[in-house]
Amino acid sequence: MTDFGSRLNRRTLLKGSAATLAAYSVSPMLIGRAQAQGADLANVHEYAAATAKELAGGRSITLTILQPSGSLGNVKPVADEFTKATGINFDYVEVPMGEINQKVLLEAVSKSGAFDLALPATFGVPDMVESGILVNLDEYAKKHQPADYQTDSLFTVGDYYKGSLYGYQTDGDTYLMFYNKAWLEDEAEQKGFADATGMTLQVPETWEELDAMMAWFHRPDEGKYGGALFRTQYFIAWEWWGRFHAKGFYPFADDMTPQIDNDAGVAALEELIAASKHQYPGARTNGLFENFEAYGEGDKFANIGWGGTQKYLHSDKSKMKDQMAFGNMPGGMVDGQLLRTPYFNWGWNYVVNAQSTEPEIAYLFSLFACSPAMSTIAVRDPAGYFDPTRPAHYSDQSISDTYSASFLEAHRASMKDSIPDLYLKGQGEYFDELRVAIAAADSGTKTAAKALSDCASAWTRINRRMGRDSQQEQWLFLKSKYPSDVRDRLK
Amino acid sequence: MSEDVKNQTGGDDTIAPPASRRRLIPFNVALVLPAQLTVMAVVVVPTLIVLWLALTDWQPTQGVPWWQADMIWFWNFVDLWYDERFTNAVWRTLFVVAVCIVIELALALGLALLFVEEWWWKRVAVSIIILPMMIIPVDAANAFFMLFNDLGPINHLISIVTGEPFQFSWLSHPTGAMVPIMLCEIWQWTPLMFLMVLTGLMSLPQNQVRAAIALGASPARIFRRIMLPLLSPVIGIAVLIRSIETFKIFDPVYILTRGQPGGATETISMYMYNGAFVYFRMGYIAAAALIVLVLVVSICLAMSRSLKRYS
Secondary structure, three states: OOHHHHHOOHHHHHHHHHHHHHHHHHHHHHHHHHHHHOOOHHHHHHHHHHHHHHHHOOOOOEEEEEEEOOOHHHHHHHHHHHHHHHOOEEEEEEEOHHHHHHHHHHHHHHOOOOOOEEOOEHHHHHHHHHOOOEOOOHHHHHHHOOOOHHHHOOOOHHHEEOOEEOOEEOOOOEOEEEEEHHHHHOHHHHHHHHHHHOOOOOOOOEHHHHHHHHHHHOEHHHOEEEEOOOOOHHHHHHHHHHHHHOOOOOOEOOOOOEOOOOHHHHHHHHHHHHHHOOEOHHHHOOOHHHHHHHHHOOOEEEEEEOHHHHHHHOOOOOOOOOOEEEEEOOEEEEOOEEEOOOEEOOOEEEEEEOOOOOHHHHHHHHHHHOOHHHHHHHHHOOOOOOOOOOHHHHOOHHHHHHHOHHHHHHHHHHHHOOEOOOOOOOHHHHHHHHHHHHHHHHOOOOOHHHHHHHHHHHHHHHHHHHOHHHHHHHHHHHHHOOOHHHHOOOO | OOHHHHHHHOHHHHOOOOHHHHOOOOHHHHHHHHHHHHHHHHHHHHHHHHHHHHOEOOOHHHOOOHHHOOEOOOHHHHHHHHOHHHHHHHHHHHHHHHHHHHHHHHHHHHHHHHOOOOOOOHHHHHHHHOHHHHOOHHHHHHHHHHHOOOOOHHHHHHHHHHOOOOOOOHHHOOOOOHHHHHHHHHHHHHHHHHHHHHHHHHOOOHHHHHHHHHOOOOHHHHHHHHHHHHHHHHHHHHHHHHHHHHHOOOHHHHHHOOOOOOOOOOOHHHHHHHHHHHOOOHHHHHHHHHHHHHHHHHHHHHHHHHHHHHO
16 A cells, blocks of 8 residues: 555545535635625625624524613614614613713623613713723624724724723714804904904914904894803813813823813913803803704804704704804914814713623624714714714715715814813713813802812822822823824923 | 430420520510611611721722722821812801701791781691692702793893893802702791791790780780790701701702802702712712711701700
């Protein structure tokens, strides 16, 4: 027997045949997986659904989603598509918008597994991670997420905590400015404004310009008001955050020392207080929806808000429909150059509950829901509040009709260069102190310097309680995620 | 005793315990023991837990059970000492208590004096007066929210009375916002004070009053020199009860301002609600609760001691 003949006996032949047969039977699956992993962005939703179906293996599965009230119109159409493709069903638990983060956090105590997925506000994700509620999605992402899935999205900073993935952004909540176009383009106003201030009446680039314009147009005797910028405690801090960053500073130094009470912070607050005089009478008491309605009356020059604001203002309920110009949140002049600091200050993230019995399927639904094709369906809902996050959304005709092309242009530019919110553990506490301080200064019970100094002391105490080293680790990570041209100029 | 005999009689178990052992739990103690144990369970045990929590920085969201929380000893108390919002909230609450109780007492006394005598629709009038007390506090607060809104009827009414357009943001003004909060509290709880004072007035011994009338004393003098001293124990109790209740004021603050603007209307309950149920700082708020408990108990003891001395 030759060497070859000695090796090719009956047993080896049978083994070889069995292996070949097995390879043939398994190959479609392997090929399918290989294709799915290599799936491009355009068909990631198909891959996610197919893989979820395979994982479900014919079992009857119902995923429960904990979501903020009012978002059903955004979530359900997508979930229905998933059900159609996989046979996996959904239950929806809606909780008030302002309470969803607390409800998710309570899962750390109850460990009930009452929901598989949640849609908390992005700024609450760090607290949820630290409390151990959320599944670290790194491994799933490595396994299933196409390479360009995150780079395609215009804002993903809030999806990560200390370098790990914990969710997918599903709402483009960048802060934008709305202006009364007719007033801006009025030639007599333009001349009068230029004569009085030496500035050009156009969509303002800086806070200084905006403040001057609000002061110029504030004529209560004529029934005209400079602005409808929020002056209620909950919303007021975001404006200051923008004003402060536009002066060229981070809120913390690298060693976590608060910088908010420096000269720039105090100046930003004093300017905000001065601008309060040029807001409409309801600015101090009206909440979000009252703000939409008030600006929709057409007697105010400027407003600040999100995509949801535009959905109302671009509807037939508003006198401002097609009467607005849009802009990023104003910036500031730093070292003689314009520094733009658009700001992403809300957003909703799909996250997976660590107590879920089907975490991988829940993850795959997140991947599905935030894919370009499916998130376009979600954003299309005119009654919902998920705003565009991906380039595909901006080219969708239905979305364009809902928001208007000019708004989407400003929105896209703002999303791309937005600075993140304070994604630290205890964000709510930091911001609560900041809100109280700013509202106290704005209402005159404290000076700007005293209010911010008190706030900085409170922040130092929060740092100590939260663990300075841990906070510093996340802060340095967060800093590294600021848009590069902003990062280079902030101190 | 042989083993057989022991088995027949049921062994040592059937022998009655000695008298000294029987007296370990006397019958009267056994009767109150369940109640005492219940009180221990619902008062002492939670208090001990609060004491423990106050020495930790436990937050339920840390993912560890409270009994495994890291001990930080007295840091919470140190932080509270420097926490201006906390100290301001305590002072503000004391201010609210003082103002509300004085006004409620004055109104209750005045009303009660009107109702001492019998008149034909007295019962109907009493029923109407005590109605606010029966309204759910959140609803009452909501009514005041509507009244004091920027475009609400109060501003409108003032405009009509003064003949000038009146625009005042009651709910966002740092001092003005306390007005609707306190008015709501006074409106809702004066009836309780009124009922207590009226009961006291109606049970006053009439001999001295009749004697004073016979001697020609004026009604004011009778009230000041006879009725008020006799009524003081009842007033003391009413003030004590209402002070404790007002110290816990929450509903009007939550509905009307949520402590805004800039914490200018934040009372101690609102502060604790935010700390415990919005930011889950259980350890810190446990420490704050202990301080407040000591404060309230001290004030109540002082009040009851003076009441006893006066009685």
